[in-house]
Amino acid sequence: MQETAHKVIRIALADEHTLFRAGLRRLLASEPDFEVVAESPGGHDVFPVLESVHPDILLLDLQMPGIDGLEVLRELHNSAPDTRILVLTASENEQDLAQAMKLGACGVVLKTSGTELLMQAIRKVSEGEIWLDGRVTANVIRQLADSRQPGARGSTEPGGLTPREREIAALVGQGFKYREIAEMLSISEQTVKNHLRNMFHKLGVSDRLQLALYAIHHNL
Numbered sequence: 001m002q003e004t005a006h007k008v009i010r011i012a013l014a015d016e017h018t019l020f021r022a023g024l025r026r027l028l029a030s031e032p033d034f035e036v037v038a039e040s041p042g043g044h045d046v047f048p049v050l051e052s053v054h055p056d057i058l059l060l061d062l063q064m065p066g067i068d069g070l071e072v073l074r075e076l077h078n079s080a081p082d083t084r085i086l087v088l089t090a091s092e093n094e095q096d097l098a099q100a101m102k103l104g105a106c107g108v109v110l111k112t113s114g115t116e117l118l119m120q121a122i123r124k125v126s127e128g129e130i131w132l133d134g135r136v137t138a139n140v141i142r143q144l145a146d147s148r149q150p151g152a153r154g155s156t157e158p159g160g161l162t163p164r165e166r167e168i169a170a171l172v173g174q175g176f177k178y179r180e181i182a183e184m185l186s187i188s189e190q191t192v193k194n195h196l197r198n199m200f201h202k203l204g205v206s207d208r209l210q211l212a213l214y215a216i217h218h219n220l
Helices: 018-029 043-053 069-076 094-102 115-126 137-146 163-173 178-185 189-203 208-217
Strands: 009-014 034-040 057-060 084-089 107-110
Touching (some): 057 069, 057 115, 163 189
Parallel strands (some): 009 057, 057 084, 084 107
């Protein structure tokens, strides 16, 4: 029986520490669907790598010499590269991590995370999903929510959401849990979950993180 071929995810590494890059390269090379195609020791080197190699995923550290990771994201923000950027960092500064997401990063993984978590994050981001390390999710979402302009609206209206669904989406975007939302709206927790299931379907999102980021983006 013929084995199913893996779709190879082409990965570039951007981190100033040579030993860390070497270890990460060996780790990723052990996976049949990963291929490390380029490395960058600093922010300046990222741009020619993206232009010449066009990796699927860029693992980007925020703290690099010359141009740091946030500045790299800022420079790339309006160019809409095909490469999806996953921040891999030792920093747990929630403001920096929230800023990285606002500037187009598709996810954040802490360097202290387990190997399997990093592998899962790479695969999820390559499939178009958003990933946040569980240890920083609530704080990053809260930072993103706090940074919204009061009364501002996104460029597009949330598609097909009822007033109640928009209300629930807004509370998810502020980091409230299902039970808390149910209590605030005087409805059952199951009703909240039913609304969320409908919203996931309408908006094409797969979890509450993506819904929260959607709500924040559209200033619900």
